[in-house]
Amino acid sequence: MKSVNRDELGQFLAKELQVSTFRDYCPNGLQVEGRTSIKHIVSGVTASLALLEKAVEMQADAVFVHHGYFWRGEDMRVIGQKQRRLKLLLEHDISLFAYHLPLDGHAEIGxxxxxxxxxxxxxxxxxxxxxxxxxxxxxxxxxxxxxxxxxxxxxxxxxxxxxxxxxxxxxxxxxxxxxxxxxxxxxxxxxxxxxxxxxxxxxxxxxxxxxxxxxxxxxxxxxxERFGVQSLGKLIAERFGVRHSFVDIDNPV
The missing domain is CATH 3.40.1390.30 (NIF3 (NGG1p interacting factor 3)-like)
Known part of the structure; x- marks a missing residue:
């Protein structure tokens, strides 16, 4: 199985998704820094604890989501569920990438x-x-x-x-x-x-x-909004030769 450098992947996606052209409510791109080498990515709609636990179980190196963290106006303190989610990522050295509006608007994989x-x-x-x-x-x-x-x-x-x-x-x-x-x-x-x-x-x-x-x-x-992250994961897998798994955590809303 091939691997890709975390920062190289982030730079590629910033250009591909034209991140700099969007005024968004959250940071797009790498939100939590994990290991440098990425061989297996897990994608999902939202970076919930359930998705992260599944990523740990599947031995993922990075998680890609549409809804990540650090939204404008939210409590900046790392407490409660935010602390538990971040702790899980950091303990297992897993990177979190999130793309919000850029993943809505993309003409091919959005x-x-x-x-x-x-x-x-x-x-x-x-x-x-x-x-x-x-x-x-x-x-x-x-x-x-x-x-x-x-x-x-x-x-x-x-x-x-x-x-x-x-x-x-x-x-x-x-x-x-x-x-x-x-x-x-x-x-x-x-x-x-x-x-x-x-x-x-x-x-x-x-x-x-x-x-x-x-x-x-x-x-x-x-x-x-289940489509963009799946297409994004497929794009990454095809371009860099890494493994991609989509995990759908059910949400009735």
Missing amino acids: NNIGLARHLGIVPDGRFGENDLGWLGILREPGLLTMADLALHVELKLGRKPLLIGDPAALVGRIAWCTGAAQNMLDQAIAAGASVYLSGEISEPTVHLARESGVAYLACGHHAT
């Missing part, structure tokens, strides 16, 4: 393009800051209604989405942005979408969807 491929949506435009919002049409549109689309999403993601809007309305252009991107609904409306898909939903989102006539599908934060 969460948004991954969700589109999984649902059979053909992208034809982007919107919002850093082009994080996407637009497209269904590969086989037919006369699909919003209710049909909701069922399609449920079957593909394994999670029943929350539909706000007329179930009988026909699906036209689709807009989407994974995760907690409900605040981009107004931009999706301005972009001419008939329906907007995201992970989460908030109270004001319901009113805006009802008043605008643009349907909203809350498809699950975790469910919509």
Whole structure:
């Protein structure tokens, strides 16, 4: 099995994901420094204790996630669960790499393009800051209604989405942005979408969807963001010859 230098890998990904172009809520890249030589990486959506324990069990050298640590506005003290998570990484000399918005927006391995491929949506435009919002049409549109689309999403993601809007309305252009991107609904409306898909939903989102006539599908934060880290791990494995394992820690949100 081949290995890659930790810092060389970080430099490659910083360029590949264009990390410097994003204004993010957390540091992107290496968040916790472990051993220099990496032979086996584990990827997962969130750097939870359960994921880290699995990485230790699998003798991983590095963990790659979409949701890491050190978020803007959080308690900076290393206490409680943060202490337990960091202690586990440091005790086992495992590096933690996290990529948030850069992994949402990437045109080939990002969460948004991954969700589109999984649902059979053909992208034809982007919107919002850093082009994080996407637009497209269904590969086989037919006369699909919003209710049909909701069922399609449920079957593909394994999670029943929350539909706000007329179930009988026909699906036209689709807009989407994974995760907690409900605040981009107004931009999706301005972009001419008939329906907007995201992970989460908030109270004001319901009113805006009802008043605008643009349907909203809350498809699950975790469910919509399982694609980027898997593609990232595959890219690393193919380029550097290291082993990659994806671990899906279930999350109903």
